[in-house]
Amino acid sequence: MVTFFVTLFVLVMQFLWKYIDDLVGKGLDTFTICKLLFYMSATTVPLALPLAILLSSIMTFGNLGESFELVALKSSGISLLRFMRPLIWLCALICAGAFLFSNYVIPIANLQAKSLLYDIVNLKHGFNIRPGVFFEEMDNLAIKVSRKDPDGKTIHDVIIYDRRTPGSEKVILAKQGRIEESANKKFVYITLQDGWQYEERGNRASADNEFIRTGFGEFREVLDLSSFMLSRTPINLFSTATQMLNIKQLDKAEDSIRRQMQYNVRNVERDITFRYAFGRWRDTGWLNTAVPPLKVPVFDSLIPSGQRRYVYDRVQTNIREGLNSLNMTAADYRDKVDTVLRNRVEWHRKFTLSFACMVLFLIGAPLGSIIRKGGLGTPLVFAVAFFVIFHVVSTIGERLARNDVMQPWSGMWLSAAVLIPIAGFLIYKALNDSQLFNREFYFRTFKQLRQFFRRNNGDGGEAAAVPE
Numbered sequence: 001m002v003t004f005f006v007t008l009f010v011l012v013m014q015f016l017w018k019y020i021d022d023l024v025g026k027g028l029d030t031f032t033i034c035k036l037l038f039y040m041s042a043t044t045v046p047l048a049l050p051l052a053i054l055l056s057s058i059m060t061f062g063n064l065g066e067s068f069e070l071v072a073l074k075s076s077g078i079s080l081l082r083f084m085r086p087l088i089w090l091c092a093l094i095c096a097g098a099f100l101f102s103n104y105v106i107p108i109a110n111l112q113a114k115s116l117l118y119d120i121v122n123l124k125h126g127f128n129i130r131p132g133v134f135f136e137e138m139d140n141l142a143i144k145v146s147r148k149d150p151d152g153k154t155i156h157d158v159i160i161y162d163r164r165t166p167g168s169e170k171v172i173l174a175k176q177g178r179i180e181e182s183a184n185k186k187f188v189y190i191t192l193q194d195g196w197q198y199e200e201r202g203n204r205a206s207a208d209n210e211f212i213r214t215g216f217g218e219f220r221e222v223l224d225l226s227s228f229m230l231s232r233t234p235i236n237l238f239s240t241a242t243q244m245l246n247i248k249q250l251d252k253a254e255d256s257i258r259r260q261m262q263y264n265v266r267n268v269e270r271d272i273t274f275r276y277a278f279g280r281w282r283d284t285g286w287l288n289t290a291v292p293p294l295k296v297p298v299f300d301s302l303i304p305s306g307q308r309r310y311v312y313d314r315v316q317t318n319i320r321e322g323l324n325s326l327n328m329t330a331a332d333y334r335d336k337v338d339t340v341l342r343n344r345v346e347w348h349r350k351f352t353l354s355f356a357c358m359v360l361f362l363i364g365a366p367l368g369s370i371i372r373k374g375g376l377g378t379p380l381v382f383a384v385a386f387f388v389i390f391h392v393v394s395t396i397g398e399r400l401a402r403n404d405v406m407q408p409w410s411g412m413w414l415s416a417a418v419l420i421p422i423a424g425f426l427i428y429k430a431l432n433d434s435q436l437f438n439r440e441f442y443f444r445t446f447k448q449l450r451q452f453f454r455r456n457n458g459d460g461g462e463a464a465a466v467p468e
Helices: 002-018 028-045 044-065 069-075 079-122 247-275 277-281 305-371 376-402 410-411 414-431 439-467
Strands: 141-148 154-162 167-179 189-202 212-226
Touching: 002 028, 028 044, 028 079, 044 069, 044 079, 044 305, 044 376, 069 079, 079 305, 079 414, 154 439, 247 305, 305 376, 305 410, 305 414, 376 410, 376 414, 410 414
Parallel strands: none
Antiparallel strands: 141 154, 154 167, 167 189, 189 212
């Protein structure tokens, strides 16, 4: 549990640093940020759980090996596999729970997280006027001040460009003013003092425009901040994405898309048959019949000279229309194929991430018994190394499956196919008390090899010194 929450915290912090620019400076309340982090933490559970199982299994068996408890178990006639059997059953239950979580909870969490993140990313930054920089977050309005007092409300040398009224452009200049927000933070009151307002009315392309100049001692403007408030997009707009569907919904969506693909195929057949009528009159033996030789040397001679231009124009128009129709249908067909591939990738993901818990446990348990080190030092290094291998291979397989280079099932199960032989090798080494990661073993081996080569070199030298 501890390793799980540690890895979950690391993954959530990775998301937070990725979108930190979209979250800061938009006036989000604490409840909205906590809700976003809660949903994102739920979406990272399938990735955090395998890493937690890998790290905890290495630490557990490393502690047992370091304290010689595994040696005592083996001397009592209990093999490593028998000792691992209860944990294998426990890991199987975790895999089942991870699958149910991925199938029923993750789609809802993805839907809530993606929709909320979309609204936050598209939310404008808060009303914050900085000295010397035009504030252009509001539509058709730009504000610039040269200096702000320490109280954050008093401003000096104010310039306002206002194009909110159609057919009118205003420029407001003031020596100083004051900015205040309403109690509910829905409005901003700008009070300007000692300034001028210049307004031009009419069409800019016309020379008969009306120009008005107005001086004021005090000018008050009310700005609506409703565009800076977080407004939620209807959540149904995101509900059809592949990441928001469970297995049953993915199967249903794929069946609907395949029916549409069949409709595209029939549409192409109808279009070709309609445009090129000779396809309707072919019989079953037309390929076996020899094509009679063309008795006319040139095809143009079959067309009357007065009708050739008309025939050529009709042919070009027919071919152009048919090609455009086929290109549109082909593009739509490719989009549907990409959607089917994404559905199949997401379908297999719900199984592969769950099965990864078992695979990484079968790697971590024998690895911990081999390295015989507990704590967070050496186990963390090996856990990160194997998890990076798992994540990189999974990403490569998913990319290949999405690009239709590999079948979706083979691309998504590529990481399991790579790690299962490694797990078998580590289990074999652990059953035979291998010293695979023992530094003293490699030191002794190197020392023996050096003595062997010295002995051979010495024997060779003495043999060369003996006369024939």
